[in-house]
Amino acid sequence: MEGEGLAGLGISWPTLLAQIVNFGILFVLLYLVAYKPILRMLDERSRKVKESIDQTERVREQAEQAEEESKRRIEAASREGQEIIARAVRTGEEVRQQAQQEAKREADSLIVRAREKIQGESDEAIGKLRREFADLTILAAEKVIERSLDKESHRQLIEKTLDESATLKKN
Amino acid sequence: MPKKRVLGCSFPVLIGFAAGFVGLLIVGVLTGPMGKNLLGLPAWLIPAKPHPELPAEVVFHLFSFPITNSIIATWVTIIFLVGVSFLVTRRLTLVPGRRQSLLEFILEALLNFCKSVAGEKNGRRFFPIVATIFLFVGFNAWLNLLPGYGSILLHTSEGEVHLLRGANTDINTPLAVALISFVFVEYFGLRTLGFRYLGKFINVGGLVSSLRLIMRGKMKAGFSGLMTGLINVFIGVLETLSEFIRIVSFTFRLFGNMTAGEILLLVAVFLIPWAAAVIFYGLELLVGFVQSLIFAGLTLIFMTIAVAAHGEHSEESAHH
Numbered sequence: 319m320e321g322e323g324l325a326g327l328g329i330s331w332p333t334l335l336a337q338i339v340n341f342g343i344l345f346v347l348l349y350l351v352a353y354k355p356i357l358r359m360l361d362e363r364s365r366k367v368k369e370s371i372d373q374t375e376r377v378r379e380q381a382e383q384a385e386e387e388s389k390r391r392i393e394a395a396s397r398e399g400q401e402i403i404a405r406a407v408r409t410g411e412e413v414r415q416q417a418q419q420e421a422k423r424e425a426d427s428l429i430v431r432a433r434e435k436i437q438g439e440s441d442e443a444i445g446k447l448r449r450e451f452a453d454l455t456i457l458a459a460e461k462v463i464e465r466s467l468d469k470e471s472h473r474q475l476i477e478k479t480l481d482e483s484a485t486l487k488k489n
Numbered sequence: 490m491p492k493k494r495v496l497g498c499s500f501p502v503l504i505g506f507a508a509g510f511v512g513l514l515i516v517g518v519l520t521g522p523m524g525k526n527l528l529g530l531p532a533w534l535i536p537a538k539p540h541p542e543l544p545a546e547v548v549f550h551l552f553s554f555p556i557t558n559s560i561i562a563t564w565v566t567i568i569f570l571v572g573v574s575f576l577v578t579r580r581l582t583l584v585p586g587r588r589q590s591l592l593e594f595i596l597e598a599l600l601n602f603c604k605s606v607a608g609e610k611n612g613r614r615f616f617p618i619v620a621t622i623f624l625f626v627g628f629n630a631w632l633n634l635l636p637g638y639g640s641i642l643l644h645t646s647e648g649e650v651h652l653l654r655g656a657n658t659d660i661n662t663p664l665a666v667a668l669i670s671f672v673f674v675e676y677f678g679l680r681t682l683g684f685r686y687l688g689k690f691i692n693v694g695g696l697v698s699s700l701r702l703i704m705r706g707k708m709k710a711g712f713s714g715l716m717t718g719l720i721n722v723f724i725g726v727l728e729t730l731s732e733f734i735r736i737v738s739f740t741f742r743l744f745g746n747m748t749a750g751e752i753l754l755l756v757a758v759f760l761i762p763w764a765a766a767v768i769f770y771g772l773e774l775l776v777g778f779v780q781s782l783i784f785a786g787l788t789l790i791f792m793t794i795a796v797a798a799h800g801e802h803s804e805e806s807a808h809h
Contacts, residue, residue, distance in 0.1 A: 327543055327544070327660050327744075328543045328544030328545055328659060328660050328661065329660055329661060329664065330544070330555075330557075330661060332554055332555050333545060333555070333557050333559065333560060333659065333661040334661040334664055334665055336554075336556075336557075336560050336563075336661075337559075337560065337563060337656070337659075337661050337662045337664075337665035337666075338665040338668065338669065340560065340563045340564070340567060340665075341621070341625060341665055341666060341669055342669075343567060344566075344567045344570065344571070344621060344624075344625055345617065345618070345621045347567070347571045347574075348570060348571065348574060348617075348620070348621055348624065349617050349621075351571055351574040351575045351578050352570075352574035352577075352578060352592070352596065352620075353596065353616065353617050353620065355578040355581055356578060356581075356592060356593055356596050357596070357600070357613075357616075359581050359583070359585075359593070360593065360596075360597060360600070362583065363583060366583065
């Protein structure tokens, strides 16, 4: 090994300066072509990942909310349906009762009317029978007593008699 | 039943490789200094005696500026690193391909290293310099293991010189990186703490205040403070010295390891020229990695220490 001290180790100012400059050049170039773009890419990617995780979380929350909402709606709908059914049943019951009452009223009025009609008819029949009977009686009496009574007074007599009789009393 | 495999090879293939390796080893021993007199092997098989030199040789002059072979090797490293980075980052995609993944993996590992040591914000600030030191030192060491380094001879006016020489084995390179590391440490310290950073080195506050106490006549408090003040001044001097000693230790750690590795390889190749040196090449790969990691890691740690608010911290801990 030739040389003494620092020179023996090979320290030389020009080379030292050159290596410092070289390192500086490498630093700048690597900063431009490697660190800056790669770090930007890494940041971008981590941002994207974070974003997508957030989005997933958001979507999950939304799905949960939607499920909750639909459950609530189904519940409400079923409650409503039950209400409607109950109302319908009530209405049906009312309608039935109304119809029953109506029918009863109708039947009652029918019965009343029939009774009236029957009464009327029987009255008429009795009247008719009375008149017939009076005529017959007059005829028979004429035959018996051979004498014709004044028809009008006769009739009054019979009427009176009939009225007095218990069986054929009017009403 | 699958055949039994050893080291990923079927057994006969492995035997073949082993036999080839042993054969090369035997030829190596025979052509080395131990066996060259046993058989009369032709002279072109006998390697030349290595004579490692510490100073790098000047290959040519560029405008009277001497260009040594280590500078040329540095250029190769720069071209390699910048070229690869350029090719990869020319088209960056969000979903990376293989090459982009590799570069991203290396840089992300370094970034995470910086963040884990210096914290989120400072880690990002320190990352470019730490990564550059790591890549520069590491690839200087690894490219040195390629064939061609230390083996291509040029005939110049100053005699035969090697075209390429591992840049780390020229002491100017480690010294240059150590100086840059020093400059960045001090830069970040001053940038972050301002003049308070210098207080670490010129620590006379305690001494002055205790002297003032003595002047006022408070002898007891003054003298007890005087002792601490003197110790603080001494610590300041030590801190200052250690900043400069770092440069020396940085330089010689890397230079020594790399030069020793180079000489180890030369000797191994000289003693058993064939096959055996492969083991040492593997070793040197590891050494290159470790040395670059140490250089970058220590720089990172020194920068982290430099930006830590030293005075405030001790005051705070004193209150607790």
